[in-house]
Amino acid sequence: MASQAKGAPQKSGIIGWPVSHSRSPLLHTYWMQKHNIQASYERCPVNPADDFRAALEAMAQDGFVGANVTIPHKETAFAAMDSRTEAAQKLGAVNTIVMREGRLLGANTDGEGFIASLEAGAADPDWRQKPALVLGAGGAARAILAALEQAGVGDIRLVNRTRARAEALAPSFGQALSVGDWQAREDLAKDCGLLVNTTSLGMQGAPALDMGLQNLADGAVVTDIVYTPLETDLLARARASGFVAIDGLGMLMHQAAASFEMWFGVRPQVDAVLRALLVEDLA
Numbered sequence: 001m002a003s004q005a006k007g008a009p010q011k012s013g014i015i016g017w018p019v020s021h022s023r024s025p026l027l028h029t030y031w032m033q034k035h036n037i038q039a040s041y042e043r044c045p046v047n048p049a050d051d052f053r054a055a056l057e058a059m060a061q062d063g064f065v066g067a068n069v070t071i072p073h074k075e076t077a078f079a080a081m082d083s084r085t086e087a088a089q090k091l092g093a094v095n096t097i098v099m100r101e102g103r104l105l106g107a108n109t110d111g112e113g114f115i116a117s118l119e120a121g122a123a124d125p126d127w128r129q130k131p132a133l134v135l136g137a138g139g140a141a142r143a144i145l146a147a148l149e150q151a152g153v154g155d156i157r158l159v160n161r162t163r164a165r166a167e168a169l170a171p172s173f174g175q176a177l178s179v180g181d182w183q184a185r186e187d188l189a190k191d192c193g194l195l196v197n198t199t200s201l202g203m204q205g206a207p208a209l210d211m212g213l214q215n216l217a218d219g220a221v222v223t224d225i226v227y228t229p230l231e232t233d234l235l236a237r238a239r240a241s242g243f244v245a246i247d248g249l250g251m252l253m254h255q256a257a258a259s260f261e262m263w264f265g266v267r268p269q270v271d272a273v274l275r276a277l278l279v280e281d282l283a
């Protein structure tokens with residue numbers, strides 16, 4: 001694969017289909033300005049019917065140093081890479097591509113972003129020592145399970161409405177992971193220091209998550225990966241019951257920060273100004 005001449009303006013962007021609703025341009029352009037990096041972050045629609053590798057090669061030719069990847073291309077991107085990070089290999093999915101010296105490196109920063117979001121939002125890291133309950137068995141759940149396993153959580157409980165999908169994830173994980181029934185979610189929350197909702201329940205237009213929180217451990221962290229709305233019914237109830245509630249913007253911002261660092265060599269800060277910009281944009 002050819003790459004562009006040195007000294008040309010750097011480009012980055014997000015590849016998806018569609019990409020019009022992505023908040024990633026806001027995040028990355030904020031950090032570029034803050035760190036005085038002369039680069040752009042563009043929306044790059046790539047039709048699933050097109051040759052994905054050829055699209056990436058054209059981007060590299062055009063001065064791209066990297067890109068994020070979103071729905072529906074994360075698995076296609078994985079297959080199109082020359083090399084992959086360990087996290088990407090574990091997930092079989094790529095959310096960050098680094099285009100360097102004519103080669104494509106695929107990474108996945110979703111899990112890292114999730115843990116960083118918990119660390120930023122929960123002053124007391126007690127959740128690491130307690131069981132965790134994860135709801136849902138899609139791509140986001142897989143990244144979160146891998147991150148929790150890597151963070152050393154010894155008892156990870158997974159439930160999904162369609163139990164077979166949760167069972168299908170289990171072989172990729174070690175003994176820490178156990179699969180339970182969706183109907184048993186309240187019982188399985190017993191003594192958990194962390195509850196993660198990766199299902200679409202609670203999203204705008206979807207019903208709320210029907211689940212009592214009374215069995216969670218004192219001081220437990222409750223997090224929703226959804227950020228439309230920002231304050232889901234689950235998070236509002238968690239806050240009202242004295243738990244630590246962390247919304248989906250944390251994971252969004254921290255996975256982006258990790259991508260930015262891979263392209264530009266600077267780890268940008270996730271700060272209150274950035275969060276406020278996102279909140280305003282969502283409104």
Ligand code: ATR
Pocket residue numbers: 135136137138139140141160161162163165198199200201
């Ligand atoms: P992702 O975007 O993380 O890849 P997805 O494949 O869109 O996730 O799946 C959304 C999740 O929400 C799934 O776990 C789904 O459960 P199923 O596997 O049974 O479909 C879950 N989900 C969606 N609607 C739900 C509902 N009404 N009750 C319970 N779970 C629901």
